[in-house]
Amino acid sequence: MTRPRLSLRQWAGWTGFALVFIILAAFAVWRGDILKAGLDPQIPFQAYDPPAAPDYDAASAWVMRDTRVDGAGSAAIFFLHSTTFDGGSDWNGPIGDPQADAYLQRVVVPNYAGPFARAGAISLPRYRQGSLYTRLTLRDDARDARAFAYGDALAAFDAWLAGHPTGPLVLAGVEQGGELIDRLVRERVAGDASLRARIVAVYLIDVIVAADNLSPLVPACVTATSTGCVIGWSQVDEDNEGAARRRLRRALVWNAQGRLVDLDGRPALCVNPVSGARNDTIVPARQHHGAANATGLEWGVRPAFIDRAVATRCVDGILRHTELKTESFREVGGWADRRKARQYNLFYADIEADVERRLNVWTASNAS
Numbered sequence: 001m002t003r004p005r006l007s008l009r010q011w012a013g014w015t016g017f018a019l020v021f022i023i024l025a026a027f028a029v030w031r032g033d034i035l036k037a038g039l040d041p042q043i044p045f046q047a048y049d050p051p052a053a054p055d056y057d058a059a060s061a062w063v064m065r066d067t068r069v070d071g072a073g074s075a076a077i078f079f080l081h082s083t084t085f086d087g088g089s090d091w092n093g094p095i096g097d098p099q100a101d102a103y104l105q106r107v108v109v110p111n112y113a114g115p116f117a118r119a120g121a122i123s124l125p126r127y128r129q130g131s132l133y134t135r136l137t138l139r140d141d142a143r144d145a146r147a148f149a150y151g152d153a154l155a156a157f158d159a160w161l162a163g164h165p166t167g168p169l170v171l172a173g174v175e176q177g178g179e180l181i182d183r184l185v186r187e188r189v190a191g192d193a194s195l196r197a198r199i200v201a202v203y204l205i206d207v208i209v210a211a212d213n214l215s216p217l218v219p220a221c222v223t224a225t226s227t228g229c230v231i232g233w234s235q236v237d238e239d240n241e242g243a244a245r246r247r248l249r250r251a252l253v254w255n256a257q258g259r260l261v262d263l264d265g266r267p268a269l270c271v272n273p274v275s276g277a278r279n280d281t282i283v284p285a286r287q288h289h290g291a292a293n294a295t296g297l298e299w300g301v302r303p304a305f306i307d308r309a310v311a312t313r314c315v316d317g318i319l320r321h322t323e324l325k326t327e328s329f330r331e332v333g334g335w336a337d338r339r340k341a342r343q344y345n346l347f348y349a350d351i352e353a354d355v356e357r358r359l360n361v362w363t364a365s366n367a368s
Helices: 008-037 098-119 140-162 176-189 241-250 348-365
Strands: 062-067 075-080 120-125 169-174 199-205 229-233 235-237 252-254 260-262 312-315 318-321
Touching: 062 098, 075 098, 075 140, 075 176, 098 120, 098 169, 098 348, 120 140, 140 176, 140 260, 169 176, 176 199, 176 229, 176 252, 199 348, 235 241, 241 318
Parallel strands: 075 120, 075 169, 169 199, 199 229, 235 318
Antiparallel strands: 062 120, 252 260, 312 318
């Protein structure tokens, strides 16, 4: 019996179906590369015309300026936010980009600036940040764009410092913001004895920093009560060896000329945010002060904490931690959002307690 032959229309239908299947399969395999390519400005940085510079005398250049909550302490806090601008036609994000600002206000401010609110008056500048794309590639153009952001960080810091001639200071930054604070401390703070004496602590959150880059005048915090020192770490789930290796392999750190260069096997800084000390001791979950998902909360509202939940240990310069499997601590959002700083803070209450403790020590040491 002869089988019926397919008509031209049927052949076209099956061919179309096969093509759609192939395209969908290819997209699934190379989805990350395709989406990343869509963020590439497609222009050399040297030929790029960056967005207009912020005016740090204007309110529009600040998300917060000396904002206090009731009962806050005596410190002045300078905070640089993480990456919120995805990219596209720009290497560096323009000031006031609506989408970037919305993410900043909804996710970054409550989760990462929030832990410092009770320590004093917090100031958070906008700056022409390197786009998310600059953190997904090791190209020289991307390194230049990330280094370009330092000019704004320095200008904002000097404008802020002029309004705080006395009293205790806290500097903090997350991811890209931490990268910029690292350079700021070495180039602007370490060599100024009077300014250095006012530093309660420096917090470099979720960023790789070369330990041997730290100035001996502003060293890593050795104990939980050290002041004038740096607390810094980059965190990875304890079972994710691949992620830990990738972070170290792809890490860029500042050199003496203000260029971002490969870490290249140098030791990375890890001060455990739970213990507040620089060592490789296992810190059990019972010492964990509390994780929080503060996304969407209004400023000044303290989130609910899950405490005694995360064990930590510094291993080869990376903070390894047990996974918190509660639903509110899972990665959410689109492809780009899941490549930014986490949309929750595993160490919210630990940071809050750490800065309060060090501020009390600094205040007692400087009492007249």
